[in-house]
Every structure is written in structure tokens, then in C-alpha cells.
Amino acid sequence: MRDNLWLRRLFLRHPIGAMGAALIGTLVAVALLAPLLAPYRPAAQIAQRLQPPSPAHLLGTDEFGRDMLSRIIYGSRISIFVGLVAVGIALTAGVAIGLLSGYFGGRMDHLAMRVMDIIFSFPALILAIAITGILGPSLTNATIAIGIVYTPTFARLARGTVLSVLQHEYVTAARALGASDARIMRVHVLPNIAAPITVQTTLNLSTAILAEAALSFLGLGTQPPDPSWGTMLGTGRRYMESAPWVAVFPGLAIMMAVLGFNLLGDGLRDILDPRLRAT
Amino acid sequence: MRRYLLTRVVMVLPTLVGASVLIFLMLRLLPGGPVDVLTSPEIALPPEARQALEAQFGLDVPIPVQYVRWLGGILRGDLGRSIRTNQPVLQVIGGRLPISLELAGLSILLCVAAALPLGIISAVRRNSAFDLGARVLGLLGLSIPNFWLAILLLLVAARYFNWFPPMTFVSLLEDPRANLAQMVLPAVTLATSLMAVVMRMTRSSMLEVLGQELVRTARDKGLGERLVVAHHALRNALIPVVTVIGIQAGYLLGGVVITEQVFGIAGMGSLLINGVGHRDYPVIQAAVLFSAVAFVGINLAVDMLYGYLDPRIRYG
Numbered sequence: 354m355r356d357n358l359w360l361r362r363l364f365l366r367h368p369i370g371a372m373g374a375a376l377i378g379t380l381v382a383v384a385l386l387a388p389l390l391a392p393y394r395p396a397a398q399i400a401q402r403l404q405p406p407s408p409a410h411l412l413g414t415d416e417f418g419r420d421m422l423s424r425i426i427y428g429s430r431i432s433i434f435v436g437l438v439a440v441g442i443a444l445t446a447g448v449a450i451g452l453l454s455g456y457f458g459g460r461m462d463h464l465a466m467r468v469m470d471i472i473f474s475f476p477a478l479i480l481a482i483a484i485t486g487i488l489g490p491s492l493t494n495a496t497i498a499i500g501i502v503y504t505p506t507f508a509r510l511a512r513g514t515v516l517s518v519l520q521h522e523y524v525t526a527a528r529a530l531g532a533s534d535a536r537i538m539r540v541h542v543l544p545n546i547a548a549p550i551t552v553q554t555t556l557n558l559s560t561a562i563l564a565e566a567a568l569s570f571l572g573l574g575t576q577p578p579d580p581s582w583g584t585m586l587g588t589g590r591r592y593m594e595s596a597p598w599v600a601v602f603p604g605l606a607i608m609m610a611v612l613g614f615n616l617l618g619d620g621l622r623d624i625l626d627p628r629l630r631a632t
Numbered sequence: 633m634r635r636y637l638l639t640r641v642v643m644v645l646p647t648l649v650g651a652s653v654l655i656f657l658m659l660r661l662l663p664g665g666p667v668d669v670l671t672s673p674e675i676a677l678p679p680e681a682r683q684a685l686e687a688q689f690g691l692d693v694p695i696p697v698q699y700v701r702w703l704g705g706i707l708r709g710d711l712g713r714s715i716r717t718n719q720p721v722l723q724v725i726g727g728r729l730p731i732s733l734e735l736a737g738l739s740i741l742l743c744v745a746a747a748l749p750l751g752i753i754s755a756v757r758r759n760s761a762f763d764l765g766a767r768v769l770g771l772l773g774l775s776i777p778n779f780w781l782a783i784l785l786l787l788v789a790a791r792y793f794n795w796f797p798p799m800t801f802v803s804l805l806e807d808p809r810a811n812l813a814q815m816v817l818p819a820v821t822l823a824t825s826l827m828a829v830v831m832r833m834t835r836s837s838m839l840e841v842l843g844q845e846l847v848r849t850a851r852d853k854g855l856g857e858r859l860v861v862a863h864h865a866l867r868n869a870l871i872p873v874v875t876v877i878g879i880q881a882g883y884l885l886g887g888v889v890i891t892e893q894v895f896g897i898a899g900m901g902s903l904l905i906n907g908v909g910h911r912d913y914p915v916i917q918a919a920v921l922f923s924a925v926a927f928v929g930i931n932l933a934v935d936m937l938y939g940y941l942d943p944r945i946r947y948g
């Protein structure tokens with residue numbers, strides 16, 4: 354009963370974030386429970402090709418006679434996997450670079466930031482296309498590419514926050530008391546950069562999922578027969594005039610996932626940092 | 633201020649040189665060269681033939697030498713020749729760039745024409761039904777994948793209007809009407825997400841300015857609400873909006889790639905995708921470097937616009 358009340362209050366106070374959390378919760382549940390929820394195996398060619406939605410195949414079948422619903426359910430796993438791993442790469446590398454170069458400053462800082470500037474001087478998707486194109490099209494390479502492309506965002510954010518935290522007197526006090534660099538970073542700096550980084554991570558999950566879908570759509574990411582939403586959309590569009598469901602439903606799934614993370618990120622921003630409440 | 637701008641321009645150069653090194657190294661150090669793509673893997677290429685091919689593409693000298701040659705070529709206006717078609721890359725880009733520029737320009741026009749009024753009305757009538765509708769629209773626009781939107785637009789056009797994108801491209805100068813008919817759906821596709829971002833920014837920026845002293849003063853002076861909004865608030869609110877449009881340029885350049893691919897437009901984006909498919913080094917290098925130059929250039933231009941829009945900004 355108490356839990357219920359708490360939930361209702363959260364919903365009332367932060368409707369946007371709560372809506373996002375609900376969407377993402379559903380997405381994660383679907384991904385985890387995919388084998389239980391999906392009526393068929395995602396690669397099983399079990400029916401006639403390009404059948405419209407029916408009770409047997411709620412979202413129809415694709416060009417190989419595979420059940421669209423099952424493929425979309427399993428596709429959530431790929432999207433979440435790529436999102437988490439790619440953002441994980443960007444987050445780990447970016448925060449480490451930003452934290453160290455902001456904290457120690459000097460020549461290393463200068464060099465690291467110039468490198469970040471260089472990566473930043475490419476439009477993200479174009480750089481990701483070039484990297485996957487060169488490494489060879491695959492899910493792993495797309496994930497790595499997305500991770501690299503978003504590293505500077507985290508590095509800059511972490512560095513900026515570190516610099517502002519270091520201005521505070523409590524850091525000077527800690528230093529005067531003989532605290533080591535590692536301790537100051539752990540106790541004083543990290544907790545302070547956690548909030549903006551959390552918001553950025555959530556928002557980046559949405560862009561990473563979108564980027565994976567885009568790369569797969571262009572044939573550079575997930576390879577068939579693996580059920581990535583982007584790949585389904587990319588191959589399905591050839592049949593869209595006779596079988597629109599093949600192109601409509603995977604796109605809808607992408608949009609819901611992206612919307613979920615966007616809403617959650619907006620909501621988290623309101624909760625964690627009221628000053629940032631803007632766009 | 634002039635000094636700041638000068639430093640800013642000078643600072644751009646090392647970044648772009650760094651970008652050119654990065655793209656060059658990436659292509660050279662990773663496995664799978666253009667010779668492998670040109671020749672079938674089943675037939676073992678005699679070493680002499682491979683050497684001859686590498687010499688023809690200038691791949692037989694050390695990488696730093698290749699880089700210097702390439703950079704020197706760029707400075708002379710020579711971007712090399714496409715490995716696949718043997719056409720000069722500069723000539724290929726010359727044919728495709730105007731198409732992409734037109735598409736990008738149209739999208740920005742559409743975006744601004746829709747986003748500014750929506751954002752302003754949304755802010756002025758805060759919490760009204762209009763505001764709510766515009767905000768929901770903004771969130772949807774932000775989340776809709778542009779390649780999916782492109783497909784949906786094509787689907788609707790084909791199903792309900794029996795319209796299919798023409799196979800051959802007509803230039804704007806040849807036949808403006810046919811050209812615009814071709815460009816309208818791709819431009820709407822690109823403008824949608826852009827519009828969502830710009831509208832959200834306009835709204836929040838207007839809200840902030842409307843609460844400020846200068847607006848209250850203007851109202852107290854007895855100026856009409858319309859004048860206050862149009863003259864006092866808007867000008868100040870536009871500053872962050874301009875930045876956001878600049879930041880979105882990166883998205884726009886990426887979006888062009890996908891949109892061109894879906895609508896079959898032969899611009900810079902499809903050039904890049906084709907180049908990647910064939911490992912056509914000179915083409916990939918040129919296309920990616922070009923996007924970096926455009927991106928950095930737009931951001932520089934936005935920085936300069938600041939000074940014009942807000943004389944209070946003194947570049948330090």
C-alpha cells in the first residue's frame with residue numbers, strides 16, 4: 354500500500370520522467386522475457402511471406418515468412434545491448450579522460466581536449482558510418498563506433514564539472530588536511546559530477562539506440578538474420594507498398610524506445626538538477 | 633572582438649588538420665584496402681599485379697608520404713581520383729554538393745518557418761492547449777527516427793496520392809517545379825527532428841526572457857503586448873536558438889546521408905555510402921573531411937552571429 358502511494362506521488366510530481374520510466378521499464382521487461390513473450394523464434398520461417406496482421410501473427414509476417422511480433426520482441430535485446438555497451442564505452446572512456454585531464458590540467462589536459470575537439474569536429478553519424486564502413490559492417494563494430502563517437506561528450510562534461518568543483522573551498526580544505534588526489538577525486542569530485550553524467554547517460558542511450566538503428570538501416574550494423582529494428586526497417590522498406598506493416602512496426606518500436614529515454618532523461622534532469630531545466 | 637574572432641578562426645585550422653590526419657590514418661591502418669575490394673578474393677592476385685595496382689593508387693609509399701601528398705593535393709584543389717570510377721573526386725563532389733546544399737537549406741528554411749512561430753506562441757500562451765499540443769509534437773519529432781519518417785512519408789504519398797519519387801534528378805535551374813516536388817518530402821523529413829529541437833529551445837528561451845526586467849519595463853512603458861514580444865523579447869530569446877541551430881548542423885549533415893539514401897537523391901550522403909561500400913579511399917576521405925569542414929564552419933559562423941545578436945557579449 355505504501356509503495357503504491359509513493360509511486361503515485363512520483364507520477365504526479367514528475368509525470369514526464371515517470372512516463373519515460375514506464376516505457377523503459379516495459380522495454381527492459383520485454384527484452385528480458387523475450388523467450389517467454391515471443392510466440393515464435395525470431396529466425397523461424399514459419400508462415401507464408403508478407404502476410405498482413407492476423408490473430409496467428411499479430412503484426413504480420415516479413416519477406417521470409419517470419420513472425421514480425423517475435424522479431425520485434427527479440428529486437429529489443431539488440432537495441433538495449435548496443436545502447437548499454439556503446440554508452441558504457443563512451444561513459445567509461447569519456448569520464449576517465451575528462452576527470453583526469455580536468456583534475457591534473459597541464460599539457461596532458463591540453464592534448465586530450467584537442468583530441469576530443471578533433472573527434473567532435475565530425476558530425477557524429479558520419480564518423481560512425483566511416484568507422485563501421487572501414488571496420489566492416491557488424492553489430493560489434495557499430496557498437497564500438499557509436500561508443501567512440503560519443504566519448505567527447507562525456508569527456509567535456511566531466512572535465513567542465515571537475516573544474517567547477519575544484520574551485521570550491523572544501524576541496525582546498527581537504528587538500529590542506531593532506532587528502533590524496535585519489536581521495537579528493539573519489540570523495541569530493543565524483544559525487545558532484547554524478548548528477549549531470551546520469552542525465553547525459555540517459556539521453557545518450559536514446560541517441561545510441563537511434564544510431565544503431567540508423568547504421569543497421571544502412572546495412573552497416575546488425576547483419577541479417579539477427580532481428581535488429583533498424584535492419585528490419587532497412588530490408589522491409591522494399592516491400593512497403595504491398596506490405597506496409599513490415600516497415601511500420603519496427604520504426605514504431607524504435608520511436609517508443611527513443612521517446613522513453615528522452616522522457617526519462619528530461620525527468621531526471623528536473624529531479625537531479627533544477628538549474629538545468631531548459632530545453 | 634576582432635581579435636577574439638581572429639584567434640577563433642586560427643584555432644579552427646589545427647582542429648581541421650587533426651581531423652584530416654584522423655580520417656586518413658583510420659582508412660590506412662584498418663584492414664581491408666581498396667585493392668582487396670577491386671579484386672575478387674577467390675583469385676589469388678600475383679604479387680607483381682598487386683604492386684602495380686598499389687602503385688597506381690599511390691598506396692606503395694609510406695603512410696606519412698601518402699598523407700603529405702594528399703594534403704598537398706587538397707591545397708592545390710586536387711582531391712585525387714575515385715578508385716572505382718577514376719573520376720576526379722573534386723568533380724564528383726562538384727556535381728553532388730549543390731543537391732545536398734539545396735536539401736539542407738530547404739530543411740532549415742522549413743524548420744525555422746515552423747519552429748519559431750510554434751515556439752513563440754507556445755511560450756506566450758504558456759500551459760494552454762496550444763502549448764501542450766506543441767510540446768507533445770516536439771517530443772514526438774525528437775524521437776521519430778528520420779529514416780522511418782521518410783518511409784512513412786513515401787508510403788502515404790504512394791498509397792493515398794499515388795505519387796512516387798521520380799527516378800531521375802532534375803536540377804533547380806532546369807525545372808524548379810519538378811525539382812521542388814522532388815525535394816519536398818526529403819526536406820520535410822529532415823526538418824522534423826530539427827524543428828522539434830528548435831521549437832523547444834525557442835519556447836524555453838522565450839519563457840525565460842518574458843520573465844526578465846527588460847520585458848516588464850517595456851510593458852510598464854505601456855507598449856503593446858505584440859510589440860513587446862516581437863521587439864524586446866524575441867531578439868533576446870533568439871540567441872540560444874541560433875546556437876541550437878548551429879549545434880543541429882551536425883545532425884543535419886548526418887541526416888542528409890540517410891534521407892538521400894531513402895529518397896534516392898544523388899548528393900553527398902549517398903556518395904559517402906557508396907564510397908564506404910567500395911572502400912573508395914579518396915571519395916570517403918573527401919566526403920568525411922568535407923562534412924567536418926562544413927560542421928566546424930557552421931559552428932564558427934554561429935559564434936560570430938552571437939556578437940551581432942547580442943552586443944553585450946564581449947569576446948574575452
